[in-house]
Amino acid sequence: MHWLRPRFLTRQFHRPVMLSGSGWRWWLMDESARQAVRTLDRYLWNKDAEGVTLLTEKAAKLRSTYRLALSEPSGTSLYFAKQVAQVPRKRLGGLVGSDNVLLGFNHGTAELAYNLALDERTTHGVKTFAFGEYFQYGLPARQVLLQEYLTEWQSFDVVWPRVNYDAKLRQALLWKLTDMLVAFRDAGIHHLDLHPGNVMVSPDPEAPLRAIDCGKMSTQADPALSAALHLGVFLHELNNKYAAVSPQLEVDQQCAQNLLRHVVGSETGFSTAEQLLPLLLRYSTKRPFSRRRLVQRRHHTLDLQALEKNLQN
């Protein structure tokens, strides 16, 4: 069955191992994480493991995140783990590592692949140490990523309201956001769920932002449309979803346009992106709207009027 697995998995990781009778199979990237993998394996089997804390649980328990604290001779090591339970429809996609309409998006294998790509191509990713899988009827029903723990980092949506007294700090955060978007542009990566809860801020003011929750990405995006959508999604949320009739915006349209110019001012599609951005600031692009379909268009084929009608519905 090894031949059915995606290349990146069989190339970049050691052959998978089972560490107990838990049923979980582990792909290790980094030997130093073996002890953490053992702890996680024990926890997933019978919850009998010290130092594992459940952080979040989402969408009828389909996704859970954990913090692992391991006592080692050199001190305590922290790890982050994210478990994805796959609905049956997505399990074949998880096996072969394709994400498309037929096999499903957003399975653990896609999340792993995009995390690795982001970490390889930019300074805005998170390091992955291991990947675990639990099979049912020959398909991965549960998958788990073991990653670096971002100690004392906080998500952007937590940091932003805390610095509401300091316009300079806020401006610095927005410039950091554009630095990250420039890196995404250069790497040809579009993160399809880049809201402020999925961007982490370090306590070190020099450190770049990190993007997490990478299950849905596109590597076929039009650069100008991609930048407009990244900013649109992010700032729509930061502006409290543009809630009121005359909303008090945290980041106004002029500022948003300046940020956009900084990221894709010299791209051929900039003028389309400039017209697209106000729509994305105003309207939600959550499902049933397809962000993926929007960024995979080419800017010269975009009909903005039709798009606005679509967004209004």
Ligand SMILES: Nc1ncnc2c1ncn2[C@@H]1O[C@H](COP(=O)(O)OP(=O)(O)O)[C@@H](O)[C@H]1O
């Ligand atoms: N590597 C990490 N280190 C520390 N905390 C993290 C890390 N990755 C995510 N988190 C925290 O866990 C939360 C959930 O992670 P996320 O990947 O966004 O999962 P979900 O799919 O449930 O939104 C994040 O909002 C963040 O606070």
Ligand SMILES: [Mg+2]
């Ligand atoms: Mg998230």
